[in-house]
Amino acid sequence: MCMGSSINHVVRFDGLALRLDGEGVCSYTLLTVSGGIGEGSEVKLHSGPCQNSANYYQVCMKAIEVIHGPHKLLLKDDMTAVIDREELSLPWRFAGLELVRYRGVMLQLKSDHGYVLTFTPRSNEFTITRHSSSTAEDTAGLCGPCGEEKGSVLFLCNGSSTSDQPGFVSDWTVAVDDGVCLPKRRAVCVLGAAMGCKALRSQVFEPCHDHIPVQVFLAKCEEQACEESDVCELVSAYARLCRQRGVCVDWRSTDLCPLRFPGSMVYDACRTGCVEDCGSIQTLLGDWLVASGNESACMDTPTESCFCAKGTVLHHGQCVSAEACSQCVDQHGHVYPYMQSWVPDENPCLICMCLDQQNINCTARPCNDVRAPVCGPCEILREKRGSQCCPEYECACDLVTCDLPEVPRCEDGQAAVLKNPGECQPIHKCVCKKGECSLEPPAACAAHRQLSVKKTKCCNVFECVCNCQNSTHTCPVGFIASSSTNDCGCTDTTCLPDKVCVVGGVAHPVGSEWEEVCQKCRCTQLQDKDTSLHIAQCALPVCDRNCPQGSTYTPLKGEVHNGHLCGVKGRDARGHAVWANPQTRGRDVAVSS
Known part of the structure; x- marks a missing residue:
């Protein structure tokens, strides 16, 4: 048997384990199985990043390709199958090939x-079993010749031999058009992942130690175990070899590599014997031995998988x-x-009609008298x-030659209502719907x-x-009246600011000057x-503060002379008051004290 996983390794027919390091x-x-011209067979494994994995570099089996003539x-x-780009309905037999699907878990192919x-993609596993009557010289590939002793040389594609395992795997790596295969990166290992390898030394596997040495698998497990999936693959491979030697090992648990299967099936690590079905060609995970004379699929070697519970039978992959x-x-x-x-x-x-033994009989339907309806x-x-x-x-409605009546135009809140829904010639009428009136x-x-x-x-x-409501409107000083007529003919008077400054109730045009x-x-x-009226700017005059000889300059606030408010005044030699006033243009004006 040759078995393996795209995540880790392939175990050849001779028991040699090869590691697949491509990502x-x-x-x-x-x-590859040689034959006549166009009569050979070839099996290829296609792997790629796992679809539901958060780690892009985790590798899963994507498909297995079988070239048959x-x-x-x-x-x-x-869990679907395609031949020459045409999807198959399983179970299927054709040209020396027999293919069945078991409970949506595994595909099993028998080749002549x-x-x-x-092929079990859920657990990333495949197995290839050669019949005992087959010769060993006509096979090649990663699985090698069947019956080859362990440690023998590895044959490359051109027939030459090598002892370089990485070079051997690289030689049988096939180039693809839509992808790139690169050397696998060194993963960041999970701490304590190799602890699961100790299960190989446990009492569960002791009965198998005398048949298959555990040291090789244990060393490889401890060497390669980087994640829990690595441990599960190696332990599962050892358990599969034990079953092939007749030693059943029920090693899985809820803590160590559990398997979960849907539906009404139950898990069994080592099922043998026959499983009743309804007469189809369904077979189970194991040998292709179909018992003659009854309707059951039988296995002569222990098989790990899920099976129908007691009291149920297998029918098209269902229990x-x-x-x-x-x-x-x-x-x-x-x-x-x-009989339905x-x-x-x-x-x-x-x-x-459904007849005996699930046979379906189909016949042509008789034609009854058909009467044409009146349109x-x-x-x-x-x-x-x-x-x-x-x-x-x-x-059918004739909307081309039919003279369709116009839909009436409704007024006063009435709505056009179709009086004959479903008929081809529509008739509308204006109807008052008080309840729909806007209030x-x-x-x-x-x-x-x-x-x-x-x-x-x-x-x-x-x-x-x-x-x-027309009214007369008087505008204040500085504003001018503006009248307008609206859509109703009403006259509206508004006051608009004029281009003036208003100081003390007097309007002054823009740019004018005056004394205040x-x-x-x-x-x-x-x-x-x-x-929006213009702003007036006023400034105090510049008074002459130079008094004549014999006079002094004294500020007097609040005194008025000739109608003007002056800021200062002085005294002459005789004691008379003298104003410094802009009106005198710098001349002194004497005022008796």
Whole structure:
């Protein structure tokens, strides 16, 4: 037997373990069987990154390709099979090949070239078993010649020999068009992963130690175990060899490499004997020995897998009751009781019936008298689409030549209602639906309008009607009156700021200058942000502070002279007051004290 996993290694027919160190998309030639021209057989393993793994560099089996003469068969990891790009319905037999699928867990292929291939993608395992009657000289590949002694030389593709194991694996690595196979990176090992290797020395495996030396597997396990999956592969490989030697080892547990299987099946580490089925060619994980004279699949070597529980039988990969064996299952998986009849979806011209021993008998349906229906206005008679067996007629709407009446335009809130739904010639009528009338007034009316209700035949309508209130408006100083007429004809007067400055109730044009008390003012281009009127800027005059000889300069606040407020005054030699006033243009004005 040759077995292996795309994650770790391949164990050849001679027991030599080879490590597959490629990552990415890699393909390997496992077995070649020579034959006549175009009559040989070849088995290839295609591996790639695991689909549901967080680690991109973890490798899983993706497919096994079998070249059988001119045909190419592909066993995929989704438990489907394709031959020459055509998907197969399993179980299947053709051209010396027999393929079955067991419970969605394993695919098993028997070839007339003398080997049996099993593919279990869920656990990343495959096995290739050669018949004892097959010769050893006609095989090659990673699995090597069957019967070759351990430690013998490794034969390359060209027939030459080598002792270099990595070079041997590289020579049987096949190039692929849509991927790159690279040397595997050194993984970051899980601390304590190799502890699981101690299971090989446990009492569970002691009965097998005398048949298969455990030291080689233990050393390889401790050497290569980097993750828990590495340990499970090596221990599983040792347990499989033990079963081949007749030693059953039930070594799995909830803590050590547990296997989980769906449905109504139960796990068994070493099942032998026959498993009843309903007469199909279903076989189980093991030898291709089908018991003659009864309807059961038998295994003469212990097999690890999941099996139907007691009281159930295997039927198309499912565990069912014995009564279900009388039921018929069509190609779509539909189940029909005994003597039930039905019309297949893909061929309505047939009527099928479930007979004895799950046989399905289909015959042509008889055609009854078909009467054409009487069509109404805007309808034409035509044959139904898809009436393959007997002609069936129907009335269809004629929207091309039919004179369709116009839909009436409804007013006052009425709605057009179809009075004859489903007919080809539509008839509409205006109908008042009080319950659908809008009772909410508009959000708001303009200032010159007021809300009013207009009564109609159906729905009352709210509207905003004109409400003019003309008035005379006087604008303040600095503003000019502007009148406008709205959509209702109402006159509205608004006050707009003029281009003036307003100081003390007097308007001054922009750019004008004037005197205000003792200040000189000017109307600027600046505007007040609140009133938009222009801003006046005023400044105090520059007074002459130089007094004549004999006078002193004294500031007097609040005194007025000739209508002007001056900031300072002085005294002359006689004691009279003298004002420094802009009106005197620098001359002193004496005022008696």
